[in-house]
Amino acid sequence: MASIDIRNIKKTYGKVPVLHGVDLDIKDGEFIVLVGPSGCGKSTLLRMIAGLEEVTDGEIRIAGIRVNERAPKDRDIAMVFQSYALYPHMSVADNMSYSLRLKKTPRERIASAVASAASKLGLDPLMERRPKALSGGQRQRVAMGRAIVRQPKAFLFDEPLSNLDARLREQMRAEIKKLHADLKATSIYVTHDQIEAMTLADRIVAMHGGVVQQVGTPLELYDRPANLFVAGFIGSPGMNFLDARYETAPSGIGIRLRDGTLISIAQPMPLATDAAVTLGIRPEHVVMTRDGSGMNATVELIEPTGFGIILHLSLHGLPFKIFTLDRDALKAGPSVNVAFPAQYLHVFDGEGNRVS
Incomplete structure (x- = not known):
């Protein structure tokens, strides 16, 4: 795993500024949650770390190495999307092993990695099914398993539970937290749901208007919000x-x-x-x-x-x-x-x- 250092990151689309200079140090093995309302810039920041968006200004380092100019495939990160992004014609096993097969990883190594991830996520009985035969929660576990088998330097989660109902979200939150405790993986998780942020994060990064409003543990943001935005956004019912x-x-x-x-x-x-x-x-x-x-x-x-x-x-x-x-x-x-x-x-x- 690896630390991620973000220095004065800015993003503009044409003349429209989206991020106004974000600074953030993410420790090796830390679970960071980017939280804020729609349009605050959290998903844009995540996509810039992944290499899916260009950096307008500033620097991103993963494990101490500048990655601004590196393609997504060369950053050694794994991303879990809201839409699952599974191949519909492939089985669960084939979806999970696809990235390793592309790298021509030895079969024994693929089989071991897939079996280990499937066991952690409770997917063993589902390995021959295709995505259409899975529930939403099962599909999300497959998407997570596909990321785990790569053993990347960092995991990026882009609102992965938004498509699930309330009970499944609760279940998947617990599974993600247990998985992080097991893997001790550096993780960045984007959500607009402050309950997800409070229950999952080692530290929360509260964002609004393309600016980081406060960084701290969940209880630090709850007990001592830095400003009116954080005070009103964190907590249910609101302050x-x-x-x-x-x-x-x-x-x-x-x-x-x-x-x-x-x-x-x-x-x-x-x-x-x-x-x-x-x-x-x-x-x-x-x-x-x-x-x-x-x-x-x-x-x-x-x-x-x-x-x-x-x-x-x-x-x-x-x-x-x-x-x-x-x-x-x-x-x-x-x-x-x-x-x-x-x-x-x-x-x-x-x-x-x-x-x-």
């Missing part, structure tokens, strides 16, 4: 946001909400007095008070999910959500009172960057 102002006074410091509520904070922030801020809090951290304290919010919708309950509220005229395991929430009246524990607050400045 709540409220307009507020930073206030200092002899009696203390805090965040003043639109309705006049002052939320006290322990430490001063690097902000001017009366600076506009955005206050964020995750739905699972909101507390419903029963003693009449807190802010009053109108209940607009209640969604039982089985595991928990989502309350859709209107607070200060803005959409607001609570996630709770308390089933008494199903009996919530037309309004509830809510409070925000200070330890769970996120504060963002006027530019949308994290302050606290």
Whole structure:
């Protein structure tokens, strides 16, 4: 396996910029997930690493070797596509062994590699079938097996689970994670699904508008998002946001909400007095008070999910959500009172960057 170093990578189509200078160090054996909304540049970056898109500016190194000018076949990487890209006239065994046969690999080596990959992926009973006789999940396992037999320096996954239903996606996520733990392969995985990103990644690269917004472990992005985009994109249900102002006074410091509520904070922030801020809090951290304290919010919708309950509220005229395991929430009246524990607050400045 190998490390992958990306230095100031830019991509333009004509005069339209798509990537605005991406820097990323991927360690040998690391599982990196590129996540973001459609059009953020994550798939373009993956295709540039694979050699399927030309680099406009910058440098890509795989195992310390510059690969900008190398053809895809000379980069020693394997790619798993959303569309599976299997040969319909070939059996599972022939699909998995095709790349090795092209390289005129000895038969014994091919048989051993295919058998090992098939065993890891549970494909042994399916080796003589053709793709049309397989389910979507089985086809994706074959596509993964075809990549594994090559023993490449890195695996690239381009939204491989998008065509599967919810239950199969859950199953395949677990299989991919187990496979990575077994192979310890350098892997880059592209998805727009933040649940996939959170469950699979060693580190997440959150992208938006062709710019890397934050790089970190899943819990780093969840607990301390760098800006409003990351805070809103990571987490389900998404983080709540409220307009507020930073206030200092002899009696203390805090965040003043639109309705006049002052939320006290322990430490001063690097902000001017009366600076506009955005206050964020995750739905699972909101507390419903029963003693009449807190802010009053109108209940607009209640969604039982089985595991928990989502309350859709209107607070200060803005959409607001609570996630709770308390089933008494199903009996919530037309309004509830809510409070925000200070330890769970996120504060963002006027530019949308994290302050606290």
